[in-house]
Amino acid sequence: MSPFLAVRVHPGAAAEGLTGRLADGTLKLAVAAPPQGGRANRAVIELLARLLGLRRSQVAVVRGPASRAKLIEIEGLEGAEIERRIARALEREARA
Numbered sequence: 001m002s003p004f005l006a007v008r009v010h011p012g013a014a015a016e017g018l019t020g021r022l023a024d025g026t027l028k029l030a031v032a033a034p035p036q037g038g039r040a041n042r043a044v045i046e047l048l049a050r051l052l053g054l055r056r057s058q059v060a061v062v063r064g065p066a067s068r069a070k071l072i073e074i075e076g077l078e079g080a081e082i083e084r085r086i087a088r089a090l091e092r093e094a095r096a
Helices: 039-052 079-095
Strands: 004-010 017-021 027-030 059-063 069-074
Touching (some): 004 039, 027 039
Antiparallel strands (some): 017 027
16 A cells, blocks of 8 residues: 655745645645646645655645645655655755
């Protein structure tokens, strides 16, 4: 079974990237794409694929395509490895 990742998306942002975590562990993302015609969803998939070192086809929005709160399915990595890669990305964002 593939792991899932809960995310909260800020579409139409000036800069793209990880912006932190909510108290419940939900990952906060910012994407420049507007929430129209699925553009923000595609941007979320591209951002997560790039941060996790995966192909876009390994990342899918499985719940919340019209919402800021989304559930993302990740194929090809175990949950612990996903968390390690996200932690590294958050550290890089904090230093930048």
